[in-house]
Amino acid sequence: MSNLFTTLKLWAFALFKIPLIAYCRPQIISLDDKACELKVPLNYFTKNHLGSMYFGALSIGADAIGGVMAMHQIEASGHRIQFVFKDFKAEFLRRPEDDVHFYCEEGHKIKSQIAQTIKTGERVTRVINVVARTPKKSNEVVARFFLGLSLKKK
Numbered sequence: 001m002s003n004l005f006t007t008l009k010l011w012a013f014a015l016f017k018i019p020l021i022a023y024c025r026p027q028i029i030s031l032d033d034k035a036c037e038l039k040v041p042l043n044y045f046t047k048n049h050l051g052s053m054y055f056g057a058l059s060i061g062a063d064a065i066g067g068v069m070a071m072h073q074i075e076a077s078g079h080r081i082q083f084v085f086k087d088f089k090a091e092f093l094r095r096p097e098d099d100v101h102f103y104c105e106e107g108h109k110i111k112s113q114i115a116q117t118i119k120t121g122e123r124v125t126r127v128i129n130v131v132a133r134t135p136k137k138s139n140e141v142v143a144r145f146f147l148g149l150s151l152k153k154k
C-alpha cells in the first residue's frame with residue numbers, strides 16, 4: 001500500500017472519527033510491520049506564539065502514529081479488535097522549529113499484544129514508545145512519548 005494511500009486513509013478516518021488529527025494534516029512517510037514514520041508540518045495551524053510546534057500538535061502526532069501502528073497490525077491480524085490509549089506521558093526536550101517527524105518502532109510489540117488479546121480474550125495494555133525529531137534542522141530528539149495502548153477483542 002502506498003504512503004499516499006495510507007495518508008489518505010488516515011485523513012478519512014480522522015475526519016469522521018477524530019477531526020483534530022485531520023486538522024493537523026499528518027503524513028505517513030513510511031509504514032511496515034516493524035515501524036512507522038509520520039510527519040506533522042509546522043504551519044499556521046500547528047505552531048505556537050513562539051513559532052515552534054504547539055505541544056498539542058506534538059501530542060496529536062504521537063497519538064496518530066500510535067494509532068496508525070495499531071490499526072496496521074490489527075488489520076493484518078484479521079481479527080476485530082478495539083484499541084484506545086489509556087494513558088499518555090510526554091517529555092518535551094527542545095522547541096521544534098520545523099516539521100516534526102514521529103517514529104515508532106514498536107510493531108513487534110503491538111503484534112505480540114494482539115496475539116495475547118486474541119488468546120486470552122482479555123483487555124491487554126502495554127506502553128509503546130514514540131520519538132519526535134526535526135530532521136531538517138538538527139535531527140535531535142525534540143520529544144519522547146509513552147502511550148498506554150489498550151486492546152480488546154470485540
